[in-house]
Amino acid sequence: MVSFFEKIQKVNGSEDNEEIIDDDNISIFSLLPAYALSEIKSAFIIGFYIYLPFVVVDLVISSVLLTLGMMMMSPVTISTPIKLILFVAMDGWTMLSKGLILQYFDLSINP
Template sequence: LLALFIGGISLVPLLLIICSAFLKIAIVLTITRNAIGVQQVPPNMALYAIALAATLFIMAPVGHNIAEQVKERPLDFSNTEALQGSALNAIKPLQAFMSRNTNPDILAHLLENTQRMWPKERAEQASRDDLMLLIPAFMLSELEAGFQMGFLIYIPFIVIDLIVSNLLLAL
């Protein structure tokens, strides 16, 4: 049980990245830094610290709701099934957050692909609320949104670069 707990704790940083707004914020900040034209200012550590602070701000209501769920129905460590049930109940606010921020087209595409790629009995049980579909769909949605936002931020810098280069060539 201790090994399972330690293994679970080691996955927390990964879950922080893929189940929160961190990925989108980090992508937008990195693209913005590149658009400005500086490669290492601010350094990556500072960029990720800013992304982490913004993520904590964005995810605070979800964390509060998870804490409320755990207070109402504490985690039950008596057996595996009870632990799984209470953990699934505790993450319902996170699941709702991911559902709200997931592109429905991406989720539908992944749901269609389960019929082709997963074993038949598992594919028949798959639904839009299944974490095995919701987490990758959310992560892909965050990547897509992050790159779209970054692209929109990058465009004015390209226009400014073109105008300045044309003005300098005209001199």
């Protein structure tokens, strides 16, 4: 992504015509958007991984309630406690924190 934003700056003429030789010459105006986009991408991936099991629980609860003939009962009243129990049983906060921290740990090991 950094090279993409570097090319945009060269097209806009906001930087001299010097070539990028190493990582020390990269402009902060190229690094900031690239960093922001990579963080947004990571946030969407983590959000998707959290959201997907909850959607599956909702679908299973809804289909079980319809199978039992309980059409008037709200699936939310049954699925919310099951979602909370699932999140606690799977140690959700640890998994979420680990996912956030490991992305920076991988960056520090593989520069």
